[in-house]
Amino acid sequence: MREVAIVGIGQTPVREHWDRSLKQLAVDSILSAMADAKVEKVDALYVGNMLSYELAGQENLGAVIADQAGLYDIEVSKIEAACASGAAALRAGIIAVAGGAQEVVVCCGVEKMTDFLTDTVSQGLATAADWEAETLHGVTFCGLNALLMQRYMYEYKVKHEDFAGFVVNAHQNGISNEMAMYRNPITFEQYNKAVEVTAPITLLDSCPICDGSASVVICPLERAKEFTDKPVKITGSSCAYERVAVAARKDILFFEGVYKSAQKAYQQAGRGPKDINIFEPHDAFTIITALSLEACGFAEKGKAVNLAREGKISLGGELPITTMGGLKSRGHPVGGTGIYQVIEVVQQLKGQAGKNQVKDCSVGMTQSIGGAGTVVVTHILEV
Amino acid sequence: MKQQIPVGIISYGCYIPRYRFKTSVLSEVWGESLGPIPELSIPGPDEDTITMAIEASSMALRKIGLDPKKIRAVWVGTESKPYAVKPSSTIVAEAIGATPDVSAADFEFACKAGTEAMQTAAAFVGSGMAEYALAIGMDTAQSKPGDTLEFTAGAGGAAFIFGKKEESIAWLEESYSYVTDTPDFFRRANLPFPEHGGRFTGEPAYFTHLLSAARKIMEITGLSAKDFDYAVFHQPNPKFPSLAGKMLGFKPEQIEPGLLSPYIGNTYAGSSLIGMAATLDVAKPGQRILMVSFGSGAGSDAFVFTVTDKIEALKGKTPPVKSYLNRRKEVNDYGLYAIFQKKIKRG
Amino acid sequence: MHIPQYHRLKKQLYRLEGNVCRECSHKFFPARIVCPDCKSRQLEPFQFSGRGEIYSFTRGTLKSHYAQEGPIALIKLEEGVTILSQLTDVDYDQISFGMKVEMVIRKIREYGPNGLLIYGHKFRPILN
Numbered sequence: 001m002r003e004v005a006i007v008g009i010g011q012t013p014v015r016e017h018w019d020r021s022l023k024q025l026a027v028d029s030i031l032s033a034m035a036d037a038k039v040e041k042v043d044a045l046y047v048g049n050m051l052s053y054e055l056a057g058q059e060n061l062g063a064v065i066a067d068q069a070g071l072y073d074i075e076v077s078k079i080e081a082a083c084a085s086g087a088a089a090l091r092a093g094i095i096a097v098a099g100g101a102q103e104v105v106v107c108c109g110v111e112k113m114t115d116f117l118t119d120t121v122s123q124g125l126a127t128a129a130d131w132e133a134e135t136l137h138g139v140t141f142c143g144l145n146a147l148l149m150q151r152y153m154y155e156y157k158v159k160h161e162d163f164a165g166f167v168v169n170a171h172q173n174g175i176s177n178e179m180a181m182y183r184n185p186i187t188f189e190q191y192n193k194a195v196e197v198t199a200p201i202t203l204l205d206s207c208p209i210c211d212g213s214a215s216v217v218i219c220p221l222e223r224a225k226e227f228t229d230k231p232v233k234i235t236g237s238s239c240a241y242e243r244v245a246v247a248a249r250k251d252i253l254f255f256e257g258v259y260k261s262a263q264k265a266y267q268q269a270g271r272g273p274k275d276i277n278i279f280e281p282h283d284a285f286t287i288i289t290a291l292s293l294e295a296c297g298f299a300e301k302g303k304a305v306n307l308a309r310e311g312k313i314s315l316g317g318e319l320p321i322t323t324m325g326g327l328k329s330r331g332h333p334v335g336g337t338g339i340y341q342v343i344e345v346v347q348q349l350k351g352q353a354g355k356n357q358v359k360d361c362s363v364g365m366t367q368s369i370g371g372a373g374t375v376v377v378t379h380i381l382e383v
Numbered sequence: 384m385k386q387q388i389p390v391g392i393i394s395y396g397c398y399i400p401r402y403r404f405k406t407s408v409l410s411e412v413w414g415e416s417l418g419p420i421p422e423l424s425i426p427g428p429d430e431d432t433i434t435m436a437i438e439a440s441s442m443a444l445r446k447i448g449l450d451p452k453k454i455r456a457v458w459v460g461t462e463s464k465p466y467a468v469k470p471s472s473t474i475v476a477e478a479i480g481a482t483p484d485v486s487a488a489d490f491e492f493a494c495k496a497g498t499e500a501m502q503t504a505a506a507f508v509g510s511g512m513a514e515y516a517l518a519i520g521m522d523t524a525q526s527k528p529g530d531t532l533e534f535t536a537g538a539g540g541a542a543f544i545f546g547k548k549e550e551s552i553a554w555l556e557e558s559y560s561y562v563t564d565t566p567d568f569f570r571r572a573n574l575p576f577p578e579h580g581g582r583f584t585g586e587p588a589y590f591t592h593l594l595s596a597a598r599k600i601m602e603i604t605g606l607s608a609k610d611f612d613y614a615v616f617h618q619p620n621p622k623f624p625s626l627a628g629k630m631l632g633f634k635p636e637q638i639e640p641g642l643l644s645p646y647i648g649n650t651y652a653g654s655s656l657i658g659m660a661a662t663l664d665v666a667k668p669g670q671r672i673l674m675v676s677f678g679s680g681a682g683s684d685a686f687v688f689t690v691t692d693k694i695e696a697l698k699g700k701t702p703p704v705k706s707y708l709n710r711r712k713e714v715n716d717y718g719l720y721a722i723f724q725k726k727i728k729r730g
Numbered sequence: 731m732h733i734p735q736y737h738r739l740k741k742q743l744y745r746l747e748g749n750v751c752r753e754c755s756h757k758f759f760p761a762r763i764v765c766p767d768c769k770s771r772q773l774e775p776f777q778f779s780g781r782g783e784i785y786s787f788t789r790g791t792l793k794s795h796y797a798q799e800g801p802i803a804l805i806k807l808e809e810g811v812t813i814l815s816q817l818t819d820v821d822y823d824q825i826s827f828g829m830k831v832e833m834v835i836r837k838i839r840e841y842g843p844n845g846l847l848i849y850g851h852k853f854r855p856i857l858n
Binding site: 132133134136137138139140142146147148150151194197198199200203243245246247248252296300 | 739741742758759760785786788789792795799802803808812813814815816822827836838839850
């Protein structure tokens, strides 16, 4: 198995792109990443996306987007893993390159969510949950996370306001990220006054509906210098999942999929939680941030909110997270997010994070989660 | 009418939704004087005749611990069918576990659809075709916005399992039906609200049919009001059944336990049945009950039941009518009422 | 979602029928195809009693096609299995962790004025 490196990145701003379609956004980020890697020919395109059927009437995205990008004579595929689709597309590419089947591959994550009203988008997102056990009964994706947050607060005697730190931190970092959807700070007071969406989750616990696309070019590490002076090594790449229906889990407050995926990635990289300099968690909802930090080994059960309160997650802290805004402030164009996270860690490791630069970081971790903790893709990147 | 095999009620269940709507709100909204009933029971947004019939039937089964597979017929009498074509009864039968060895159909005869089902259930068991048959009368009564009916339309009903006399808690001494073609109240297919004949629904409709049926069954059996402990009548409002009772020689205390419309309104096909259920809740072995329904169109079914000592064992097994009457959540806004009654929907 | 799909779900929705593994006795709701604990395919129908207590709850549901927007809960059934279901006949501020509830059948979905009505399990505080 060969080691794999990231040699080019490209991303569109995360916005409500009224004037750009799914295809246009994808082509933008693909060609941008290829230009960054100074590459004109690739062997394959993996497109990570969740809702193209419901919200664009389009499947067969691998072929459709390659065609629009003018990339012919390549292998194509759409990879779907709910909100982890982007990261899963990267994993598919890594497996192909590591195994020797392909050489230079572009992995694109893309989502176009704003063409339809919120209710339709919610119905689409709810397909990540178990139909018979959950969606059929009217629970939204937000509702499933609300059930987790409600129980978490009850068992660990944590108050809603204790989660504020995650949001304040994410928005603080989003201010200086040009690609971010929201570049306004959020105060603790604003967080505590936010409108309820699905109790106890409020508007400010949740990430936005938005459009965006991000792509990376990968190749075998041994060839990386053909494309860039500073390649970023992928030392850990893993996928794990757990029982889809929340009610079917042995402990709903322990993200088993996160734990297994993180452990596998740590083992591959020969690293542990203490070695991680920056972490991009799947902060779609503040409760996911908390449960992810715990299952990855960064905090004990029920104690994740303390990391925020003690300032450990800020850019200057022990474990900076959501360094460019995270899903909360940079945005969560579902299928695109996994690649945005990877790009942000690449920028940090290469010293290209501008005002958001974390000092002395050489080991970064990204984690993308589909469903309510269901399928988890973790990457560890190093320079 | 007598069966080959003597039959009776072996168990029963009821249902009333928890929502209560003050009719004084109607007076304010429409600028009308106060109606005869202060509060009406109305169904919640996730309730309809089918859900209500399922609960009443499930409670009837639970009361005696009967295996639902022994039920050979499930008949729902209602005028608020969620599907115009597709039986409510099959959904009820499936939900309670009576399928597939079962007959099912929905009965329609305005407010006497439930007692038609009872009449038929008695015949089904009485002919030897079935050991047990389930008859349900249930409605979420409809009315035109602003019409007088709006002031009395309520929701609720009851379910009765018929079986052999030896197993019964109230055996059926005699039954009789009196029917003519009298269009006092009707609803054309595809229209949501009924039309009615105003005062015509009184003497030529309700009183003629109900009193005729009551007098005929008393003649057949040789019984008079003093031979009964209770009388349950169809109760579109508090006045009609009280007046009918008086005209037949009944005292107010004989009618009182079975008179629920002052508290929940006119539950249409559920009306006399829920009154019967409330009466059975308090009846003692040996007591005799006269039950007479009325359905527009028009007709009345009359039954003479005698309570057996098996009734004592059933008390307390499931929530009585009083429990349903006592649980309440007020809805005092016409808009919310209209949404619950499905008069308006989200666009 | 359609007629054949709901036809297959009748017993689950109307009677809280899941299944039980003949080999390891673990119970499941909704019914599973393979026992996740011992991998056996020897699973047979099991009807749950419908009594349980509230493990977690929230409010807010999808709007279109749903009969009612209301509370949703994770309910631990007395057989030890947890399920997700809507709550009914209860105000949100009356719900508490550990509250005892019982199953009722209510309307869950309605596919427009012309379409199918879907009935199924919901839970309410026990009526005595």
